[in-house]
Amino acid sequence: MEVVTALLAWAMSYTCRNLASSSLGNLCPQRDITAELNGRLSPDAEIFFPGSPGYAQATNRWSVLDAPDFNIVVAPSVESDVSEIVKYAKSRGMPYLAVNGGHGAITTVGKVQGGIEIWLDKLSSVEIAADGKTATFGGGTLSKTITDTLWAQGKQTVTGSCECTSLLGPGLGGGHGFLQGRHGLISDQFVSMNIVLANGESQTIDKDSDLWWAVQGAGHNFGIVTSVTSKIYDIRYPDWAYASFVFTGDKVEGLYGAINEYLLRNGTQPVYLLNYSFFFNDPSVDPEKPLIIFFILQEGVKAVDPAYTEVFNNLAPLTTNAAGGSYTDLPSWTGNSNDAPPCQKSGLVNIRFPIDLQAYNIAAQRKVYDMFASATQQIPALNGSLFLFEGYSLQGVKAIPSDQSAFPFRGDNLLVSPLITYAPSSPELDEAAANLGESLRQVLYEASGRKERHTYVNYAFGDEAVKNWYGYEEWRQARLKALKEKYDLSGKFSFYAPIA
Ligand SMILES: Cc1cc2nc3c(=O)[nH]c(=O)nc-3n(C[C@H](O)[C@H](O)[C@H](O)COP(=O)(O)OP(=O)(O)OC[C@H]3O[C@@H](n4cnc5c(N)ncnc54)[C@H](O)[C@@H]3O)c2cc1C
Ligand SMILES: *[C@@H]1O[C@H](CO)[C@@H](O)[C@H](O)[C@H]1NC(C)=O
Ligand SMILES: *[C@@H]1O[C@H](CO)[C@@H](O)[C@H](O)[C@H]1NC(C)=O
Ligand SMILES: *[C@@H]1O[C@H](CO)[C@@H](O)[C@H](O)[C@H]1NC(C)=O
Numbered sequence: 001m002e003v004v005t006a007l008l009a010w011a012m013s014y015t016c017r018n019l020a021s022s023s024l025g026n027l028c029p030q031r032d033i034t035a036e037l038n039g040r041l042s043p044d045a046e047i048f049f050p051g052s053p054g055y056a057q058a059t060n061r062w063s064v065l066d067a068p069d070f071n072i073v074v075a076p077s078v079e080s081d082v083s084e085i086v087k088y089a090k091s092r093g094m095p096y097l098a099v100n101g102g103h104g105a106i107t108t109v110g111k112v113q114g115g116i117e118i119w120l121d122k123l124s125s126v127e128i129a130a131d132g133k134t135a136t137f138g139g140g141t142l143s144k145t146i147t148d149t150l151w152a153q154g155k156q157t158v159t160g161s162c163e164c165t166s167l168l169g170p171g172l173g174g175g176h177g178f179l180q181g182r183h184g185l186i187s188d189q190f191v192s193m194n195i196v197l198a199n200g201e202s203q204t205i206d207k208d209s210d211l212w213w214a215v216q217g218a219g220h221n222f223g224i225v226t227s228v229t230s231k232i233y234d235i236r237y238p239d240w241a242y243a244s245f246v247f248t249g250d251k252v253e254g255l256y257g258a259i260n261e262y263l264l265r266n267g268t269q270p271v272y273l274l275n276y277s278f279f280f281n282d283p284s285v286d287p288e289k290p291l292i293i294f295f296i297l298q299e300g301v302k303a304v305d306p307a308y309t310e311v312f313n314n315l316a317p318l319t320t321n322a323a324g325g326s327y328t329d330l331p332s333w334t335g336n337s338n339d340a341p342p343c344q345k346s347g348l349v350n351i352r353f354p355i356d357l358q359a360y361n362i363a364a365q366r367k368v369y370d371m372f373a374s375a376t377q378q379i380p381a382l383n384g385s386l387f388l389f390e391g392y393s394l395q396g397v398k399a400i401p402s403d404q405s406a407f408p409f410r411g412d413n414l415l416v417s418p419l420i421t422y423a424p425s426s427p428e429l430d431e432a433a434a435n436l437g438e439s440l441r442q443v444l445y446e447a448s449g450r451k452e453r454h455t456y457v458n459y460a461f462g463d464e465a466v467k468n469w470y471g472y473e474e475w476r477q478a479r480l481k482a483l484k485e486k487y488d489l490s491g492k493f494s495f496y497a498p499i500a
Contacts, residue, residue, distance in 0.1 A: 036088065042080070043077075047072065048073040058075065062350055063103075063348070063349055063350035064347055065107060065430065066107035068097055069112065070117040071116070072116055073117040073119050074116055075119040076122065077123075079194055079227060080202065083201065083202045090492075095113070096112075096117070097112045100168060101165040105351060106461070106462045107462030107463070108462045120138075123227070125138035125141060125227075126141060128155065128232065133231065134231055135155070135157070137228055139194075139225045139226040140168075141167055142165065143163050144164070144338060146167055147159055147163075147327075151328055154234060155232045156235050157230055157231065158175065158188070160175055161176070161330065161336050163331045164338050168225050170458050173220065173456075173458040174217050177392070178330050180392050180394070181393025181394060182271060185396075187215070188396070192228075193229065195211070195215070195222070195226070196224045196226060197488070198489075210486075211223075213479070214483045217405050217406030221493050222483070222493055237327070239325075240330060242304065243295070243309045244294065244321045245317035246317055247292045249290060249292065252362075252366050253362050254315045258312060260360050262311050269394070271393045271396075272300055272301075273393060274297040274393055278388045279369060279387040288373075290369070347423070349423075349430070351461055353418050353455075353461050354456045354460060356412035356413075356414065356455070358412065358448070368444060381425065382436065388417050388419055391415075394413060406471075408471025412454055417459050418441065457497045460497060
C-alpha cells in the first residue's frame, strides 16, 4: 500500500515537472500552486515540490517520528513573501508550518498533512543597531550565524546551546542557553518583532501589544516571525573553560549528590558556572552499563577553578578532560556544534521526555540509571539514546517576574530529559521507545514530590497536556486561550504544542 502511494506520488510529481500540457493541470496541483504563488512572491523566493532538487534538503528533519508531510515547500526571500504565502494558503484552505532549523521534534507537528512548508532558510540576517544595544535578526537565522556575527563585533546575546537550531524555534518557547544566567531566556531579549498573523497581515509588535506576553513562551501558536529585534551585549567575559569527567555507573549516587551539594546549592549556583551531564553507552569501555559524562563550564577563566572540580576528581572518574577557550567553543565542547551528532539529520527518530526538577533525588537517579541501562541492553536498537541533565545558571531567568511572559517555569532549576534515539523500524519499536521515555520521566516526577509536572515545550514529546507546556495557573490558561481566540480562532498555528 505504502509503496503504491509512493510510486503514485513520484509518478505525479514527475509528470508535473515534465509535461507542459495544461490539460494535466487537475492532475498536477503542485503546478497550479506554483503558478499561482509565483506571481505573488519576490524574485528570489523559491518553490520546491516532492522530487524537485532541493526538496529533500528543505524538508529534512532532525526527528522523523510523526514528521509533518508537505505538498510543497516555499522559501520566502523577503519578509513580505511570508504574508503572501499565508494569505494564499488561507484562500486555498491549505495548512502550513514554518520550518527553521528543522529540529522541532514534538509529535504534534505530524498533524500537518499535505500543506505548505514555509522554509525560513533565506530569511537569515544579522543587523546590529547603531547604538550597539540591539540587533535585528531575520526570522530564519540560525544560532551559529548569530553568535559568530555578533562575536566579530564584540557582542553577544542569548541563543540556544546548539549551533544548528534557529534563534526563534527555541526563543518562541522561552529558549535556554549558556548566557541565561546573565541575561535571561532568549525570549527575554526580544524588543520588537515583525510577525505574520493568521489573517496574513504582518504586524510589528512590542511590549505595547497584547500579543507580546504570549510570544515570549507560547509564540509558536500565534504567527510567523519574519524578523526580531533583540537585546545584545558587549562581551565582558570572552574566556570560558570546561572540565569533564566520565564515570562508571557505580558513581551515580556520589556524582549527583555532589552536584546537589556543591553546584546546585538550592538553585544558587554561581552565575558563571554551568553544569551538564548525560548517560550514554560506549560498549568499547563498558559493554554492559552506560557511562556518565559530567561537564562543568565556567565563564571568565582559562581553567575551571579547582574548588569546583576537586570533589568530582575525588570520585575517581574513568577519564577527565579540560580545556580553556572562548564562549564560541562551548557548543563543540558539549557536543552541540554543527558537526556533532545532535546536529545531523540522518533519518533517525529523536524523541525527548522532559521534566523540570529542583534538585537531584539520588535514589531516583539510581533507579533511572538502572532502567536506562537495562532497557538499552535489552533493546539494542535504542542503545544510542542519551539521558540529559542540564544545569544552566539561573539568575537572569529568575530575575524576571513569572507573570511577565508566557514562559511558565522560571522557578525551576534543572532541565532533565531522556533523549531516545533510534532508526525507525516498526510500531512496536516506537511504542517501546515511548514507553521507556515516559517511564524514565515518571520515576523522576514521582520522586520530585512536586504536584505539577513541568515539561519544557521545546523538548516535549507531544503527548503532554497544555498545562504541562504552558503552566498550571488558571489565569495563564485563560489569557492564552483568549489571545488564541482573538488572533488564531481557526487554529492555523496549532501544530507545534497547540494551546487549542
Ligand atoms: C541538538 C539540540 C540542542 C538543543 N538545545 C537547546 C537549547 O540549548 N536550548 C533550548 O531552549 N532548546 C534547545 N533545543 C530544543 C529546541 O528549542 C527545539 O528543538 C526547537 O524546536 C528547534 O528549533 P528549530 O528552528 O531548529 O526547529 P524547527 O522545527 O524549524 O522549528 C520548530 C517550530 O518552531 C516554529 N517556528 C520556527 N521558526 C519560527 C518563526 N520564525 N516564526 C514562528 N514560528 C517559528 C514552528 O512552529 C516550528 O514547527 C535543542 C534541540 C536540539 C535538537
Ligand atoms: C548544576 O546546575 C544546577 C542548576 O543551576 C545547580 O543547581 C547545581 O548545583 C549544579 N551542579 C553543579 C555540580 O554545578
Ligand atoms: C533551599 O531553599 C528552601 C526554600 O528557600 C529552604 O527552605 C531550604 O532550607 C533550602 N535548603 C538548603 C539545603 O539550603
Ligand atoms: C548497540 O547495539 C549494537 C548491536 O548489538 C552494537 O553493535 C552497538 O555497538 C551498540 N552501540 C552502543 C552505543 O551501545
